[in-house]
Amino acid sequence: MTSPLKPTAVVMGVGSEQGLGAALCRKFAAQGHHVLVAGRSGAKVSQVVQTLYARQGSGEAIVADATNEADVVRLFERAVSPGPGFAPVDLVVFNVGNNRQVPFRELDAALFEEFWRAGCFGGFLVGREAARRMVPLGRGTVLFTGASASLRGKPGFAQFAAAKAGLRMISQSMAREFGPQGLHVAHVVIDGGINGERLRSLAPQPVLPREDDGLLDSDAIAETYWQLHRQHRSAWTQEVDLRPFKESF
Template sequence: MSQPLPYRTALIVGAGSGISASVARALSGLGVRVGLAARNIDKLAPLASETGAECFAVDAADPDAVARLFTDFDRRIGEPDLVIYNASGRTRGPIAELDPDAVRRAIEVSAFGAFLVVQQAARRMLPLGHGAILLTGATAGIKGFALSASFAMGKFALRGLAQSAARELAPKGIHVAHFVIDGGVRSEAYPDPVARPDSTLDPDAIAQSYIDILRQPRSAWSWELELRPWTETF
């Protein structure tokens, strides 16, 4: 028998279609009150209507904006005992030609924004000795690809943040977990090729793994989980 979910309020930062939408549906189906945060909240209206979630506008790389986000969440829903960071930034191109400002912004969203959100979450969870913080990573956090330096830098930093936070916060009752999404995530714009069924990751299946991690007894917590389709090469 699976463990009950020991969380009641969840904030998803970087919400949109795909992984975060599937996680929001899974959590709301388990009775968790969900808040969805993104730069553009207009796109979240259908998901909010479906899940009963509340929407919050935020620039995840702005310290003041992130602080306001948590204050608003506290007031409207209650202090979150589950926080998920799903935002990321990237700019592609040859290293010699990349715009430094675009690279800085990409890293700020992928890594600095994650730090800001983890910090605010920890401040609320530490006095209670309870909570969970989940960080959505990527293949790029394990190996950097050509023409994708900014994404690799951001995701490597995110993984370092997760590892450090897990070592610091887990002994204080806060479960920190990092997910390496190693492969393409299925969507309407990116469906499975007909000749290669299940060669992309189903976002609902990813969400189920998030829920499984949240159900882990604290005597056997995972700090990192890699997810890849069965056809993905290592």
């Protein structure tokens, strides 16, 4: 009797093992997916893959820049032909983003474009390549990581909000176009700080008073992404927001 093929997932935007991207990879692998772990740092994505195998999961490290069209196309060519024993991709997450406060009058054009390319243009490339390959199959899930800036702009964060708001519109447009064809597209608003390496390195002092359930846990976030993938098509979510219970909104 032939063993069933193992489904494949793509997570674009994986960095530190303490980050959300790595948590998503661990969750999907634990649920039986072969995970294509994609990010710009070869050392970091390789370390995440090692962790997957140490936990009896499977994955493949792929060095790729979400803003480079050739890299994204190459990633999805691998995703539809992941190797013997693995089925074509049925779950994709775009988890790329960068954030820092810049006074508006000091924001130069190059930096604004850098934020837009990472947070919005990269999402377009990943979403397009996912749709090109998954819509003909009539199934699958594409998830985009958003932020509170997807919904509102704050002083000093125009470049981040513009990129995240654009990503949200890509998600909505894809959901309306491809939902009726069997592709579930959803946007996850992360409203609060994630307890991971990036936040701790950039802002260690503000983090400390919020340690007691004041930050989002990356594994808890990953659980919601998995639930979105598992939803029955009669009741799909297009957008969900997540925040710590102590976060004001």
